[in-house]
Amino acid sequence: MKASSLSRACKPRPALRLISTKELPREDWLMVRKQGIGSSDAGAAVGLNPYKSQLELWMEKTGRDTTLPKADPHDEESPMYWGNVLEPVVAWHYSKRTENKVRRINAVLQHSDPELSWMLANIDREVIGAEDVQILECKTAGINGARLWKEGVPEYVQLQVMHQLAVTGKQAADVAVLLGGQRLEIHRIERDEQMIARLIELERKFWQYVETDTPPPADGSASAEMALRCLYPEDNGQTLDLSNHAGLTASYTELKVVRQSIAEKETREAQLKQMLQQAMGEATRAEFSHGFISWKKSKDSTVLDVNQLLNDKPYLQVRYTKLKEGSRRFLIS
DSSP: OOOOSOOOSSOOOOOEEEEEOTTOOHHHHHHHHTTSBOGGGHHHHTTOOSSOOHHHHHHHHTTOOTTSOOOOTTOTTSHHHHHHHHHHHHHHHHHHHHOOEEEOOOEEEEOSSGGGTTBEEOOSEEEESOSSOOEEEEEEEOTTGGGGGTTSSOHHHHHHHHHHHHHHOOSEEEEEEEETTTEEEEEEEEOOHHHHHHHHHHHHHHHHHHHTTOOOOOOSSHHHHHHHHHHSOOOOSOOOOOTTOHHHHHHHHHHHHHHHHHHHHHHHHHHHHHHHHHHHTTOSEEEETTEEEEOOOOOOOOOOOHHHHHHHOTHHHHHTOOOOOOOOOOOOO
16 A cells, blocks of 8 residues: 555544443443454455445444344364464574563553544553564464465555554564464564555445445455445345446446356366366376366265155155255346
8 A cells, every 4th residue: 555645743642542442241342343444444445445445344344234143252173273373382482593581451542533433452562671673563474374474574564564453553573474373573663654545445435335425346356245245135126227327337337247257267267177078088287388277086984865764754854854045146137
């Protein structure tokens, strides 16, 4: 994200302590987070979080998230669970490697500027007694998530940290990330007034969506798709006449063209694949000067023959039937 304007030249003021989190129940903490944009919301608020869209975040902030899937903090298969479990370990190893002392803040922080009171932040650790760094952000990344760190700190994490620096008035933060459970990297992020000014500008635009109860535009992501299905789960049988809406008519026309192009490319893909399969015959692998293809039979597996089971024991279908909720289908003609 590039800055477009400079913030006013003034010495940053320290953050306000909005509420203590030391004994705050998780449900109450989540309610406090809805009062503004937290540091972990920053990337999504400006449309740069690969996991969450502006629309999904807007649903959370406006209290429309009851039907959205929620991560279970106690689910041991969840990255969030292991992130929480390993946070103290990452912080300890950071201190061991850098010799910087750290401590918890145990509070939701708020920007000191009344015009930016919607800017909130939770800080993993405060760095004590170091002149060059004041904040520690602890991260963990598994096998899949580690790819986002190949070129350094992912942009959405940079925005999270810059948001923290904006709220706290601090000058620098270290991001300590445990990759694949066995490699610790430490990255320094310095305060950038231009980036902070641009971040505040974009976050303010998002917060206006919240304040005016206006949904932001969907961005084509899986998160936005899920948010739309949760936001509008039922249809009412009515028909809208959009023939005089120039913008939506253009979108409809372009969608038809795009779908036709996709269908043509899928047909060509199948032709090319079958041409190569036919040339391979019974061969497992075929090599070319710049790559290879393989056509290999997978191992046999045992599956439950549901049709035969219900044929032999038809009463099981009644005993173990459950309702499968319908969903809306999007068709174009």
